Amino acid sequence: MSTSTVTLDDKTVEFPVKEGTLGPSVIDISKLYAQTGAFTYDPGFTSTASCESKITFIDGDQGILLYRGYPIEQLAEHGDFLETCYLLLYGELPTANQKEDFVYRVTRHTMVHDQMTRFFNGFRRDAHPMAIMVASVGALSAFYHDSTDISDETQRMIAQIRMIAKMPTLAAMAYKYSIGQPFVYPDNSLDYTSNFLKMCFAVPCEEYKVNPVLSRALDRIFILHADHEQNASTSTVRLAGSSGANPFACIAAGIACLWGPAHGGANEAALKMLAEIGTPENVGKYVARAKDKNDPFRLMGFGHRVYKNYDPRARIMQRTTHEVLNELGIKDDPLLDVALELEQIALKDEYFIEKKLYPNIDFYSGITLKAMGFPTSMFTVLFALARTVGWIAQWMEMIEDPSQKIGRPRQLYVGPTRRDYMPIGQRN
Ligand code: CMC
Numbered sequence: 001m002s003t004s005t006v007t008l009d010d011k012t013v014e015f016p017v018k019e020g021t022l023g024p025s026v027i028d029i030s031k032l033y034a035q036t037g038a039f040t041y042d043p044g045f046t047s048t049a050s051c052e053s054k055i056t057f058i059d060g061d062q063g064i065l066l067y068r069g070y071p072i073e074q075l076a077e078h079g080d081f082l083e084t085c086y087l088l089l090y091g092e093l094p095t096a097n098q099k100e101d102f103v104y105r106v107t108r109h110t111m112v113h114d115q116m117t118r119f120f121n122g123f124r125r126d127a128h129p130m131a132i133m134v135a136s137v138g139a140l141s142a143f144y145h146d147s148t149d150i151s152d153e154t155q156r157m158i159a160q161i162r163m164i165a166k167m168p169t170l171a172a173m174a175y176k177y178s179i180g181q182p183f184v185y186p187d188n189s190l191d192y193t194s195n196f197l198k199m200c201f202a203v204p205c206e207e208y209k210v211n212p213v214l215s216r217a218l219d220r221i222f223i224l225h226a227d228h229e230q231n232a233s234t235s236t237v238r239l240a241g242s243s244g245a246n247p248f249a250c251i252a253a254g255i256a257c258l259w260g261p262a263h264g265g266a267n268e269a270a271l272k273m274l275a276e277i278g279t280p281e282n283v284g285k286y287v288a289r290a291k292d293k294n295d296p297f298r299l300m301g302f303g304h305r306v307y308k309n310y311d312p313r314a315r316i317m318q319r320t321t322h323e324v325l326n327e328l329g330i331k332d333d334p335l336l337d338v339a340l341e342l343e344q345i346a347l348k349d350e351y352f353i354e355k356k357l358y359p360n361i362d363f364y365s366g367i368t369l370k371a372m373g374f375p376t377s378m379f380t381v382l383f384a385l386a387r388t389v390g391w392i393a394q395w396m397e398m399i400e401d402p403s404q405k406i407g408r409p410r411q412l413y414v415g416p417t418r419r420d421y422m423p424i425g426q427r428n
Contacts, residue, residue, distance in 0.1 A: 008036045022057050022066075030264055039410045040156060046305075049230075051238065052401070053089060055393050059305035065313065067227060068092070076316045081222040081386070082106060082192050085164055086392040088227055103192075109165035110186035110195065112173075114144040120177050128173035129381045130259045136170050137163070138252035144213040148246035150399060159247040160392045167385045168192065172199030193219040196385075201373060209258075213327040217320050221368065223362060224313040225383050225389025231305075233257040233264065237391040238398050239407040254391045255384045261300070264383040268376045270301035271335065271366030279334065279343035287342070291351045301363030302346060309355035318363040322370050335367050380399055 002017040004027040013035045019025045026049045029040055041047045057066040065072040068087050075084055079093075086102050092322045094102060119139055123132055131150065141148050147159040173183050176199075184199045194210040202208035228234070237254040241247070258264035277286050277356070289297040304311060325333060343359055344351045369379050398404050 006032070006036065008038055011036060020052075023059065024161065031262045033410075039412070041412055044305075045230075045235075050407070051230065051398065052236060053229065053394070053397060054091065055397060056227045056390070058229055058306050060308050061194075063309035063312045065228075066412055072312055073316060074223065076223050079223065080170055080191075081219045084223045084226050085389040088389050089396065093250055101395070105161050106165045106192065107161050107188045110169055110188060112166050112169050115298040116170075117183065118144065118225065119171075120183075123177065123417075124303045125178060125180060126408070127178070129171070129178060129256065129377055130265075130384070132174040132177070133170065133343055133381055134252055134256050134259070136174070136247055136253055137167070140166065141246045141248035144248070149249065150244060150246060156247065156396065156399065160396065163248065163388055163392060167388045168196035169199060171378075171381045171385045173195060174381060175200050175374075178377070180376075191215070191219075193222065211327065214324060215285050216329075217324045217368065218372065220316065220320055221365060221382070222386040224316060226388035227387070227393060231263070232260075233387065234391055235395050237395050241395045241402065242407040244406075247392065250395055251388060251391050255388070258384055258387065259380060264380045266300055266360070266389070267362035267369070267379040270362050271370060271376050271379070272334045273300045274342075274366070276369060277338050277342070280337050281349075283338065283341045283345055287345050287349060291349075294329060299342070299357075301360055301366075302352070302358045303355070303357040307358065307360065311360040313361040314359045316361060317361050317368070321364045321368045321371075324371050328371055330371055333367065333371070335370070339363065339367060 002025075003014045004013050004017050005012055007013075013032075015032065016028045017025050018028050033039060040048070055068065057069075058064065067075060068091055070093070072089065075087075079087075082103055082344070083094060083099060085106075086099065116136065116139070118130070119136060123135075144162060145161070147162060149155045149156045153209065166310075169186055176183050182204060184202050184204070186199055187195050190198060190210065194215045195211075197210050197215055198208050230238075233254040236252045236257040240253040245253075261269045273286075277283060286297070286299070289295045290302075292301045323329075325336065343363070346357070346359075352358075366376065366379055369382060370376065374382065425427040
């Protein structure tokens with residue numbers, strides 16, 4: 001085993017270097033503080049591996065994404081979302097029998113407790129659906145007490161199935177509530193994604209027929225978003241779970257983190273930006289703003305902490321966008337025109353080349369989801385729906401890891417040194 005040496009003042013200490021199956025090795029500094037009295041400093045965790053994981057691998061320089069070893073391109077092309085869920089949760093692609101059993105179990109849990117509707121009715125109609133998701137997923141722990149004991153393997157298993165099954169129902173309810181339409185109950189004769197489309201777009205007074213092209217496209221979008229190793233929301237779920245919190249509460253914490261525009265909120269922000277740019281002629285002006293150090297404007301849907309190459313999900317997403325627009329007969333979408341122009345200009349621009357800023361998945365997903373009929377406020381909700389399985393798989397891996405401890409980062413304190421309390425009259 002190789003080692004790494006740290007010298008601090010006159011003390012030299014050796015640390016083991018651990019090798020993974022792919023990707024960079026890590027220096028195991030878990031004994032650093034005990035042996036040197038110093039911490040490491042790494043804001044944003046740009047050089048820190050927080051755990052060992054067997055679930056997802058990303059090579060950001062090569063633009064590679066693997067779920068349990070399988071390339072995302074193959075899963076998106078040949079697999080479906082529930083099969084991908086099985087793979088992420090249990091480590092292997094299911095056999096036909098295993099898949100049938102898994103689909104059956106998920107399908108049997110699609111309904112939510114009827115009292116949840118009262119919970120929904122308490123929200124303002126103009127509430128952001130992500131606000132409703134944070135609250136309603138957290139509230140699941142108030143409804144399903146029989147699956148909150150994390151030390152019980154059966155309860156953990158039921159909680160994971162419940163969340164994967166109920167997330168589409170809650171997401172569709174959040175949407176229906178915002179537009180003042182009645183909730184549509186799940187239809188268990190449909191596949192996972194078709195059922196979700198129906199719960200979103202059917203109304204009781206008309207027959208609803210699921211468009212298989214749109215259903216397949218959305219299913220693929222779910223596959224692309226299913227996991228992404230230790231990103232901000234997944235790390236949030238792991239950190240929340242490390243204290244022993246119940247899985248519904250942990251996933252609610254992940255949803256809260258995902259909401260931010262630097263993370264899952266980027267697809268909403270990207271579409272708003274494309275609409276603001278308006279026409280391809282304006283693209284140059286906005287690219288110049290993105291490059292201006294004194295202007296906080298950033299190109300939404302560009303750049304990634306890990307990918308310093310084309311995001312492999314963005315390529316698949318771009319193809320899916322065209323499929324959806326063709327199916328819907330949308331020949332000229334002004335937003336797509338702006339997006340294509342922006343992509344062309346940015347990919348040739350020195351600033352973006354030098355900083356390795358490429359389009360990420362969110363650049364195209366907004367256009368696709370809008371064409372399908374989803375309002376921008378629902379985009380991040382769909383991301384949360386799909387990422388739930390990744391969060392759960394990562395949470396399960398952490399719970400089952402015998403070396404797991406409560407997550408507790410340290411700090412470099414730069415505040416005042418010790419001082420004495422002054423009575424209010426003596427302060428100036
Ligand atoms: N437009 C213009 N400049 C950018 C952009 C951008 N979108 N992204 C990064 N830069 C510049 C940034 O100003 C900085 O320049 P300098 O070195 O001169 O200060 C440099 O590139 C590095 O940026 P950073 O913020 O240090 O990089 P990061 O790894 O902390 O940030 C990011 C990654 C995704 C937050 C960032 O690229 C960004 O804000 N992108 C726009 C939001 C977005 O599309 N987010 C979705 C990410 S993919 C979905 C997901 O996984 O959640």
